[in-house]
Amino acid sequence: MQQGVAALSSVPVVAAVAPRPVPTGKAGQVHRLTLMVETRFGVQPSGQVEKKLERIFEKASEGDLCEWVDHMSGLPGTDSEWLSLVESLTVHETYFCRDKPMLRMLRGVVMAQLLERKKQAGNYTFKIWSAGCSTGEETTNLVMLLLQALEKMGEATSNINGEITPHPRWRLEVIGTDVSRQVVTTAKNAHYADFGMGSFRDFSEKNLKQFFELVVDVVDPLPGVKYYRAKNFVRRHLTFRQHNLLSPTPPENNCDVVICRNVLIYFQDSVKRSVQELFHRALSQNGALLLGGPDVQYWPDRYERNFGDGGAWYVKK
């Protein structure tokens, strides 16, 4: 005990920081819920998340809310009640050809190198995991890039309509995952509306013609809006699945590329670190990890860092 006090007395004195008052009443219940959302889904407790929750529970009484929060505390993150709630708290913004310099680098350098290496080794499988894929635009884009990279190296051919078919020895798998059931359903459905700030906001006519076809049987279409889906030669390489990045296991192993962009920014540092542990496990040796521009890579010893015109990518040692 004496020793403990002595040790404490040598600790530099730091100005005491008043702890943030824990909210009470309904705000207190919302705060409890925010913390539970964080442990189950990584979504950082922020004023914005609390505001969204306050809006959702505007009409509930404090007693009802308290009872419901108690009930939720006993449910795992895989329960449908949690999954319904998290739909409204996550940001699903995405579109085709988001960050063109990165996509060009991915196709022209990262994929080109990895595909060539696999070809040399006589290994004709190529697997990509797009983590936090939202409604699937990023994942679909990855198939387009992969087919173009294969065509460039003479491992795929295209017909007069621009449909690219890889040499039959290749097996391509591009898997998009997201915690939200709703966006995964939309990604599987693959009907993308073409309007102002929608999925095609930065997509060329040439790409639209080559990779997409008009959908005529849309249920409840927006008036005057055209809908497109990727052509079958793209869709046949795509899979979408629900997966929480806070799960102990990745949805896939032996991936050649793992890409996770505009997702980790919503997580606390400790969560980012453990999610990146999952990426490391999902990657095969020499596989490449691509993160968003502002994301820090937490395991530098495990990767060789490369840098190109579209940013950084990390090759698993």
Ligand SMILES: C[S@@+](CC[C@H](N)C(=O)[O-])C[C@H]1O[C@@H](n2cnc3c(N)ncnc32)[C@H](O)[C@@H]1O
């Ligand atoms: C802003 S979108 C990014 C979409 C795409 N990667 C892009 O860059 O365009 C972020 C996505 O991350 C998903 N997400 C958030 N927390 C997640 C978690 N714990 N596990 C899996 N996905 C999560 C959200 O549901 C959302 O669809």
